[in-house]
Amino acid sequence: MLNYLSEVKAQLRSLKAGMEKNASNWTSQTLQVAEVDQMIAGIDTKDLEVEEAKQKQSVALAEARELSNSANKLADKIESIAWGIHGGNAEKLLEYNIKPRKAAAPKPSPSKTLIPTLADDSDGEGFIVSTQVDPNADYYEWQKGLGANAADANTIPELKNFKTTKKTSFVDDEVPKGVRVFFRVRAANTNGVGPWSEAVSKVQ
Numbered sequence: 001m002l003n004y005l006s007e008v009k010a011q012l013r014s015l016k017a018g019m020e021k022n023a024s025n026w027t028s029q030t031l032q033v034a035e036v037d038q039m040i041a042g043i044d045t046k047d048l049e050v051e052e053a054k055q056k057q058s059v060a061l062a063e064a065r066e067l068s069n070s071a072n073k074l075a076d077k078i079e080s081i082a083w084g085i086h087g088g089n090a091e092k093l094l095e096y097n098i099k100p101r102k103a104a105a106p107k108p109s110p111s112k113t114l115i116p117t118l119a120d121d122s123d124g125e126g127f128i129v130s131t132q133v134d135p136n137a138d139y140y141e142w143q144k145g146l147g148a149n150a151a152d153a154n155t156i157p158e159l160k161n162f163k164t165t166k167k168t169s170f171v172d173d174e175v176p177k178g179v180r181v182f183f184r185v186r187a188a189n190t191n192g193v194g195p196w197s198e199a200v201s202k203v204q
Contacts, residue, residue, distance in 0.1 A: 109192030142183060
């Protein structure tokens with residue numbers, strides 16, 4: 001029920017209860033309980049109409065979305081056939097209000113040196129490993145290694161391929177306690193790879 005109808009209905013029901021408890025004081029009044037009941041019944045009737053209208057609107061919106069999808073598919077099919085007929089002739093395509101397609105510019109190889117960060121996971125097990133976005137990256141390559149001395153953050157161990165992901169953040173739960181763990185990352189796409197980042201490390 002609409003809030004403003006629900007609120008006034010609750011108010012009328014409370015007032016009606018008071019009128020019924022003090023019926024002898026209301027017998028001579030022009031306003032009687034029956035009038036309150038009639039108004040409450042009117043609210044219920046209107047609420048039912050509103051709910052039915054909402055259901056009809058929901059169905060109509062779903063049908064409109066389905067129709068839009070079908071219309072878009074038809075438009076795409078016509079446009080594709082028009083391209084085949086006119087072979088990309090811009091002047092002819094404009095007669096259909098079809099704009100010439102722009103040739104996709106090749107994406108350059110990533111060149112940005114990323115900055116990885118490490119943080120303890122919220123459950124105290126493992127690290128949240130993350131880096132910033134490289135606009136030319138299709139994916140990110142991560143390497144990982146374990147240090148020989150937990151207190152030594154300067155001696156970089158051998159780093160081995162650990163994860164390739166499209167995400168810039170993930171959780172690594174495979175973190176041994178009391179061991180310094182090192183990570184580094186680089187951005188990559190189908191045309192090449194960027195430079196490796198500096199290695200960062202953390203002990204859990």
